[in-house]
Amino acid sequence: MVKATAAVVAANAEAITAVFYPNMFAAHPELLRVFNKGNQASGEQSQALAASVVAFAVSLIDPDAPSFDHVKTRIAYKHVSLGITPEQYLIVGKFLIGAVAEVLGDAVTPEIAAAWTEVYWLFAVILIAEEAKLYQQAGVDPTRPLRPYRIARRIEETQDVVSLVLEPADGGPLPTMQPGQYVSVFVDLPDGSRQPRQYTVSSTAFGTRLQITVSRVKGVDGAPDGQVSAYLNDQAKVGDVLDISAPAGDFVIGDEDSPLLLASAGAGITTVLPIVEHLARTQPERQVIIAHADRTAGDHALRETVLHVARHIDNFSAYTWYEQVDPDDTGAQVGYMDLSTLDLPADLQVFTCGPLPFMRHVRSTLLARGVAPENIRYEVFGPDLWGPTLERAAG
Ligand SMILES: Cc1cc2nc3c(=O)[nH]c(=O)nc-3n(C[C@H](O)[C@H](O)[C@H](O)COP(=O)(O)OP(=O)(O)OC[C@H]3O[C@@H](n4cnc5c(N)ncnc54)[C@H](O)[C@@H]3O)c2cc1C
Ligand code: HEM
Structure with missing residues (x-):
C-alpha cells in the first residue's frame, strides 16, 4: 500500500x-x-x-x-x-x-x-x-531538559560575530560533551515570545565554562534579519541567564589516527575551534589540515584563536580563501575554496560545515579526488534538507 x-x-x-x-x-x-x-x-x-x-x-x-x-x-x-x-x-x-x-x-x-x-x-x-x-x-530528565547558564563574558569576534562565555548558574559542573556538538539555547525575546536555536559549543575553555559563537544572520531580499542571532549580538549582556540544553549532535571526531581535513565557511568555523582544541589536548601528533572560506578577513571569526591553539599540533596546515583579499594578507587566496589541488594524505577523514552549496562543492571535489563518501561528515546549520537524499543522489 x-x-x-x-x-x-x-x-x-x-x-x-x-x-x-x-x-x-x-x-x-x-x-x-x-x-x-x-x-x-x-x-x-x-x-x-x-x-x-x-x-x-x-x-x-x-x-x-x-x-x-x-x-x-x-x-x-x-x-x-x-x-x-x-x-x-x-x-x-x-x-x-x-x-x-x-x-x-x-x-x-x-x-x-x-x-x-x-x-x-x-x-x-x-x-x-x-x-x-x-x-x-x-543523564537528562526529559521533563527538565534545560539548565540555566549565566553569560560570564562577551567577546566581540568581528562586527557581526559575538562569542558568549557561559557558566552554569545552578552551581553544577559542565556536562560532558564531545567537540563539534551543539546546544539548544532558549531565548526570551523582547516581544514576549520564547525561541530556541542551536549553537555549536565553540570552546570549552578550561573545562568550567562553555562558549558559543553567534554570527548575525542578515535578511536578504526583504526578509527580516535573524531574530535570535540579532538578540544575542546586540542585547544579551554579561549577567543575563539563558536556558540551555545538554550537548547534542553526532558531528564529532573519533580518536583514530587518520589525518583530518576540517573544511569550513562563514559561521562553520565554530565547529573547527573545539575540534582543534580537543586534538591539541589529546592527539597533538595527528595530522590536521584546516581550510576556511569567508567573505573577507574582517568576517573571519576565531581565525587567530584557532591558529594559536593549533601551535600545539605537530603536523598542522591552514588554507584560507576570501572573496576579497587585502593585498597585505599573504595568508589568504582570493575566491571560493578550491580543494582540487591541495595535497591530500591517504585515509583522510573530512569534517565540513558551512552553507549547503559550499558543502556540496567540498563534497563533490573530494569525491572526485578519491575520498570515500563515508569519510566525509557534514553539519548543516539548519534543518537538514540534504541527508535524506544524499546517498541516493551520490549513488
Ligand atoms: C546544529 C546547528 C548548529 C549551529 N551552530 C551555530 C553556530 O555555532 N553559530 C551560529 O551563528 N549559528 C549556528 N547555527 C544556526 C543557528 O541555530 C540559527 O539558525 C541562526 O543563528 C539564525 O537564527 P536567527 O534566529 O537569528 O534567524 P531566524 O529569525 O531564525 O531567521 C533565519 C532565516 O529565516 C529568514 N526569515 C525569518 N522570518 C522570515 C519571514 N517571515 N519571511 C521570510 N524569511 C524569513 C531570515 O531572513 C533568515 O534568513 C546552528 C544551527 C544548527 C542546526
Ligand atoms: C515520527 C515523528 C517525527 C518525525 C519524522 C520528525 C522529523 C523531524 C525532522 C526531520 C526534523 C529536522 C531535523 C534536522 O535536520 O535538524 C525535526 C525537528 C524538530 N522536531 Fe520533529 N519529528 C517527529 C516528531 C516530533 C514531535 C513529536 C515533536 C514535538 C512536538 C517534534 C518537534 C520538532 C522540533 C521542535 C524540531 C526543530 C524544528 C526546527 O528547528 O525548525 N518532532 N523533526
Whole structure:
C-alpha cells in the first residue's frame, strides 16, 4: 500500500505540511515556543519533516535503500536538545495523519490511511527509543531538559560575530560533551515570545565554562534579519541567564589516527575551534589540515584563536580563501575554496560545515579526488534538507 502511494504522498508533501503545522499550532500554541519560527517562515522545517518521512517510507519498501541511521540520529539529537517527549508524538501523529487525509481527500481509503498511520508509528517508535537512549546517556530528565547558564563574558569576534562565555548558574559542573556538538539555547525575546536555536559549543575553555559563537544572520531580499542571532549580538549582556540544553549532535571526531581535513565557511568555523582544541589536548601528533572560506578577513571569526591553539599540533596546515583579499594578507587566496589541488594524505577523514552549496562543492571535489563518501561528515546549520537524499543522489 505504501509502495503504491508513496509517490502521491511525496508529491503532496509540501501541501500536507502546510496544513499540518497551522492546525497543530492552533490546537497547541505552547509548541510555538519549541519550534523555530524562522524555519517555519522559510518552509525548511516542513521540507525536512516531509523528506525524512518519505526517506523512511522508502527505507521500508526498498531493500536497497541507503542506511537511514544518520537521518535518525540527527533528528533524535535535535529532538532531545529541545526536550521532545514521547507524549508529544501523539499530537504530531494526530495532526500529521489528519493533514494527509485533509489534503488527499477521498483518494485516502481506510487502507491507505492505515498504511501511513503504520509508517508514522514505526518511525515514531524508532525515534522515541533513540531519544530515550540519548536522554539516559546524557543523564537528562526529559521533563527538565534545560539548565540555566549565566553569560560570564562577551567577546566581540568581528562586527557581526559575538562569542558568549557561559557558566552554569545552578552551581553544577559542565556536562560532558564531545567537540563539534551543539546546544539548544532558549531565548526570551523582547516581544514576549520564547525561541530556541542551536549553537555549536565553540570552546570549552578550561573545562568550567562553555562558549558559543553567534554570527548575525542578515535578511536578504526583504526578509527580516535573524531574530535570535540579532538578540544575542546586540542585547544579551554579561549577567543575563539563558536556558540551555545538554550537548547534542553526532558531528564529532573519533580518536583514530587518520589525518583530518576540517573544511569550513562563514559561521562553520565554530565547529573547527573545539575540534582543534580537543586534538591539541589529546592527539597533538595527528595530522590536521584546516581550510576556511569567508567573505573577507574582517568576517573571519576565531581565525587567530584557532591558529594559536593549533601551535600545539605537530603536523598542522591552514588554507584560507576570501572573496576579497587585502593585498597585505599573504595568508589568504582570493575566491571560493578550491580543494582540487591541495595535497591530500591517504585515509583522510573530512569534517565540513558551512552553507549547503559550499558543502556540496567540498563534497563533490573530494569525491572526485578519491575520498570515500563515508569519510566525509557534514553539519548543516539548519534543518537538514540534504541527508535524506544524499546517498541516493551520490549513488
Ligand atoms: C546544529 C546547528 C548548529 C549551529 N551552530 C551555530 C553556530 O555555532 N553559530 C551560529 O551563528 N549559528 C549556528 N547555527 C544556526 C543557528 O541555530 C540559527 O539558525 C541562526 O543563528 C539564525 O537564527 P536567527 O534566529 O537569528 O534567524 P531566524 O529569525 O531564525 O531567521 C533565519 C532565516 O529565516 C529568514 N526569515 C525569518 N522570518 C522570515 C519571514 N517571515 N519571511 C521570510 N524569511 C524569513 C531570515 O531572513 C533568515 O534568513 C546552528 C544551527 C544548527 C542546526
Ligand atoms: C515520527 C515523528 C517525527 C518525525 C519524522 C520528525 C522529523 C523531524 C525532522 C526531520 C526534523 C529536522 C531535523 C534536522 O535536520 O535538524 C525535526 C525537528 C524538530 N522536531 Fe520533529 N519529528 C517527529 C516528531 C516530533 C514531535 C513529536 C515533536 C514535538 C512536538 C517534534 C518537534 C520538532 C522540533 C521542535 C524540531 C526543530 C524544528 C526546527 O528547528 O525548525 N518532532 N523533526
